[in-house]
Structures are given as C-alpha cells and as structure tokens.
Amino acid sequence: MTAKPDKYDIVIVGAGPAGSITAKTAAALGSDVLMIEKRQAIGDPVRCAEGVSKPQLKEHIEPDERWIAAEVKGSRIYAPDSTSVELSEDVSGAEVGYTLERKLFDRALANEAALAGAEVRVKTRATGVIIEGGSVKGITAMHLGEECEIRADIVIGADGVESKIGRWAGIDTTLKPSEIETGAQFLVTDIDIDQDFCEFHLGASIAPSGYLWVFPKGNRSANVGLAIGGDVCHQGNRPIDLLRNFVEERYPNGKIIEIVVGGVPTSGPLEEMVTDGLMLVGDAARQSDPLTGGGIINAMDAGRIAGEVAAQAISEGNVSKARLREYETIWRERHGKRLKRSLAVKNRFVTMNDSDLNKLVHSVEGIDFSTMTLFEMLKVLVRKNPRMLISLGKLFV
Amino acid sequence: MIGVNRYKCGYCGACVSVCPIGAVELVETWVEIADDCTECGTCAGVCPIGAIEVLK
Structure with missing residues (x-):
C-alpha cells in the first residue's frame, strides 16, 4: 500500500451508525473523508x-435480511405486579420493529461509507485534538501502536458514550451518574418466548430507575437485558446482578451465549454540539432518547445532517462554529421537542415507586393501543392520571 | 488508587463518560486511569459489572 496523505477535508472518529452515515453522506457529496475506529473490528463488541423502528430505519437504509435478526409485531409492558398492557408495532414507535444484528449492521454501514469514497482505518484511536488559532485542525491518533497526526478541516466526534473529542475541544460532555443508564444484557437461547412481541418490565426490584427488556432474536433466542440509573447502581445490586436474578428465575433452562454491557446517555442532547472545526454526532452528542434509551435512528439522522452541512462548509471554505451550527439547528428542529418531552417523562418516572407504576399500568388496562403512537399513549396516561403526572400536563396537550 | 479488574471488565465505556476530569480512557479491551485521577470513585459507581474499585 502507498502512504496515505495525512490531510483530509473531514476526519470522523468512530465507526458506529453516526460515524458511518456521516462519512457516507460527506464522501458522496465530494468531500475527502477519513473515518477511524479504535477497535480492530467494526461493530464488535456490541x-x-x-x-429499532422499521419505518424510521427505512428512511436511512433498505432493510437487509443479513443484519435483521427478527421482526416483531408489538410489545407488552409489565407493571411490577405483572399486569400488562399491549401495544402494537406502530405504537411502541422508535423502539420496536426489528431486532438488528448490530455486528453485521454496523459493518454494512461502514461498507456503504467506504463504497461512497470514504477512507477507513481500524485499530486507530484518537488521542487528542489539534487546536490552532482557536480552531480544531485535526487529531492525534495511534494506529497499530504508532502515534500519528491526522490533519483535517473538520473533525467529527462520533466516538460514543465514552467520547473524548468534545472534551478535548472544550465542550463539556461529562455525564452525572443520574444522566446515564448503566446496563447489562444476555443473549439467551433455547427459551420459550413469544417471538412476535418485545417485553418491557418495570419495577424497583427488577430495574430501579430503568427497565428490563426482552427483544426476540429469532431461533428460540432473545436479548434479555436491563438498565438502571447510574445514581442507584451499587455493589450487590448492579445490572449484572439484577439480570442474573431475573434470568435464573424466568429462564432456568436458558443458555447464555453472549454478555453485553453498556452505558446510555439519558441527559438529553448537549447544549452545544459544534465548535470551530468540530462537530459531535450520536451518543457523543448525547442524542439518545432519555426515556427509551433508543439512539440508533437519532444518530443516523444526525450523521446525515452533519455530513451534508460538513460537505457544504468545506466547499465554501468556512468551517466556523457559526457555519457548522446549521447542523445542530436542523437536528434540533427534528428531534429537540420530542427529546425534551422524553426527558421530562423520564425525570418523573424515576421518582415513582412500584405502587405508582402499578396504578399507571392499571389506568390503561383494556385500552386498545393498536392505533396509537408512544406519544399518544403517554398522552392517555397523563389524561388518566392527572394528579400523578401533573408536572407533565403541559407537554401533552 | 483506582483498580480496574481486567478479567471482569466488559469495556463498555460507561466509566469514561462520568469521570469529572476525563482521567479514564477506554483503549480497546481495557480501561486506563490517568495519573491525575482524584480517586472520587464516580467511575466505580456506575460500572454495570462491578469491575472498578477504589483501593485504599
């Protein structure tokens, strides 16, 4: 291989959905793009x-059976006392539809970015940003143990929950423990579950300040996981402990063929996602939904907008904060209001005890939710429980 | 000091996101703690798997 020039129009740090869509979009518009990934294999570990929601995913990519593990019709939400309410597919909105095989999905997106003309370098970790004259001008990185400098007119941080790119450029992305959901998940197989429905379980003894999920993955298997508030995570009551208890009791004969751990930002999006020569996308910009924890679609949307704005900014020769802010403005117009509402609901939800949660689910028992969205369901909950949810009333008129 | 049990750690990066001074780094399959760590223990608090401890 010939030596690559270490100067690009755009360098993207991180090859998850946010990074790959940004890279694909900007490369297709003619920018000279490099995407780096610190791991040696894109998409792994998950x-x-x-x-992910079917219609929302389709806005970005044509579904391919190679990276779809299962398709679901709807979901059931279980109160602490096991009362349940059923929602059809379009109701659970952003959270059901497909269960992906992220290992293959992320790789397929990175491949699309490469085919659009972006360079990709794996096992390459950003170690700092280069700042000159008050503007970000590139990154320092380590590739296969060698330190290097990669210059670029725009640096895009798509580096996930553990993002450092923003911090290095002066944007404080630190999460408080109450602003992160910390979780664990087992891929459990050889179990008898309804492969057509996702399950969500609520309750302080199951998942305090969070929820437990069962997402069918086909072939008698499912992702069984839970996430809890970072501020209520303690020794002996960590996600891994709570999950082990649930799985041992519920699926005594299940076999665990994968362990997944992770943190999801639930702070709501950053107040500032751009600065001179720099943009943040996806979990790095804290764009995941504070209530559901869903982040793939928000990240892909950010990637598309950021890729377009970055490519335009490059061709205009203006990568100032003021120019790049167009990305943030467009993204916020599309997602800001919904995420603000999600944050308010989450903040109320984490203060509820099991008896409150039981009351909420009982209040909507027997209602036909087959034609409503998650927003509509929350609206009904607010209407049925005006006292308990008084602080949310204005958000759901 | 902060002890990270590499045999337990699932390298998810939750600890990195809550460090108030950015002293935690997720390299690939392990976590590194920088010398300027103040041993506040916030990282240990959020670990989903209990791989981080503040060692006395």
Whole structure:
C-alpha cells in the first residue's frame, strides 16, 4: 500500500451508525473523508439492545435480511405486579420493529461509507485534538501502536458514550451518574418466548430507575437485558446482578451465549454540539432518547445532517462554529421537542415507586393501543392520571 | 488508587463518560486511569459489572 496523505477535508472518529452515515453522506457529496475506529473490528463488541423502528430505519437504509435478526409485531409492558398492557408495532414507535444484528449492521454501514469514497482505518484511536488559532485542525491518533497526526478541516466526534473529542475541544460532555443508564444484557437461547412481541418490565426490584427488556432474536433466542440509573447502581445490586436474578428465575433452562454491557446517555442532547472545526454526532452528542434509551435512528439522522452541512462548509471554505451550527439547528428542529418531552417523562418516572407504576399500568388496562403512537399513549396516561403526572400536563396537550 | 479488574471488565465505556476530569480512557479491551485521577470513585459507581474499585 502507498502512504496515505495525512490531510483530509473531514476526519470522523468512530465507526458506529453516526460515524458511518456521516462519512457516507460527506464522501458522496465530494468531500475527502477519513473515518477511524479504535477497535480492530467494526461493530464488535456490541453495546446495544438492537431494537429499532422499521419505518424510521427505512428512511436511512433498505432493510437487509443479513443484519435483521427478527421482526416483531408489538410489545407488552409489565407493571411490577405483572399486569400488562399491549401495544402494537406502530405504537411502541422508535423502539420496536426489528431486532438488528448490530455486528453485521454496523459493518454494512461502514461498507456503504467506504463504497461512497470514504477512507477507513481500524485499530486507530484518537488521542487528542489539534487546536490552532482557536480552531480544531485535526487529531492525534495511534494506529497499530504508532502515534500519528491526522490533519483535517473538520473533525467529527462520533466516538460514543465514552467520547473524548468534545472534551478535548472544550465542550463539556461529562455525564452525572443520574444522566446515564448503566446496563447489562444476555443473549439467551433455547427459551420459550413469544417471538412476535418485545417485553418491557418495570419495577424497583427488577430495574430501579430503568427497565428490563426482552427483544426476540429469532431461533428460540432473545436479548434479555436491563438498565438502571447510574445514581442507584451499587455493589450487590448492579445490572449484572439484577439480570442474573431475573434470568435464573424466568429462564432456568436458558443458555447464555453472549454478555453485553453498556452505558446510555439519558441527559438529553448537549447544549452545544459544534465548535470551530468540530462537530459531535450520536451518543457523543448525547442524542439518545432519555426515556427509551433508543439512539440508533437519532444518530443516523444526525450523521446525515452533519455530513451534508460538513460537505457544504468545506466547499465554501468556512468551517466556523457559526457555519457548522446549521447542523445542530436542523437536528434540533427534528428531534429537540420530542427529546425534551422524553426527558421530562423520564425525570418523573424515576421518582415513582412500584405502587405508582402499578396504578399507571392499571389506568390503561383494556385500552386498545393498536392505533396509537408512544406519544399518544403517554398522552392517555397523563389524561388518566392527572394528579400523578401533573408536572407533565403541559407537554401533552 | 483506582483498580480496574481486567478479567471482569466488559469495556463498555460507561466509566469514561462520568469521570469529572476525563482521567479514564477506554483503549480497546481495557480501561486506563490517568495519573491525575482524584480517586472520587464516580467511575466505580456506575460500572454495570462491578469491575472498578477504589483501593485504599
């Protein structure tokens, strides 16, 4: 291989859905793009429950059976006392539809970025950003143990929950323990579950300040996982302990063929996602939904907008914060209001005890949710429980 | 000091995101703690698997 020039229009740090869509979009518009990934294999290890909405996914990519593990019709939500309410597919909105095989999905997206013309370098970790004259001008990185400098007019941090790119450029992305859901998941196989429905279980003894999920993965298997508030995670009551208890009791004969752990930002999006010569996308910009924890679609949407704005900014020769802010403005117009609502609901939800949660589920028992969205369901909950949810009333008129 | 049990760690990066001074780094399959760590233990608190400890 010939030596690659170490100067690009755009360098993207991280090859998850946010990074790959950004890379694909900007490369297709003619920018000279490099995407780096610190791991040696894109997509692995997985840190995700892998659920995604069908129609929303289709806005970005044509579904391919190679990376779809299962398709679901709807979901059931279980109160602490086991009362359940059933939602059809379009109701659970962003959270069900497909269960992906992220290992293959992420790789397929990276492949699309490469085919669009982006360079890709794996086992390459950013170690810092280069700042000159108050603007970000590139990164320092380590590739196969060798330190190197990669210059670029725009640096895009798609480096996930553990993002450092923003911090290095002066954007404080630190999460408080209450602003992260910490989780564990087993891929459990040889179990009898309804492969047509996702399950969500609520309750302080199951998943305090969070929830437990069962996402069918086909072939008698499912992603069984839970996430809890980072501020209520303690020795002896960590996600791994709670999950082990649930799985031993519920699926005594199940076999665990994968362990997944991860943290999901639930702070709501950053107040500033751009600065001079730099943009943040996906979990790095804390764009995941604070209530559901879903982040794939928000990240892909950010990637598409960021890729377009970055490519335009490059061709205009203006990569100032003011120019790059267009990305943030468009993204916020599309997602800001919904995520603000999700954050308010989550903040109320984490203060509820089991008896409150039982009351909520009982209040909507028997209602036909087959034609409603998650927003509609929350609206009904607010209407049925005006006292308990008084603080949310204005958000659901 | 902060002890990270590499045999337990699932390298998810949750610890990195909560460090108030950015002293934690997820390299590939392990976590490194920088010398400027103040031993506040926030990282240990959020670990989903209990791989981090503040060692006295």
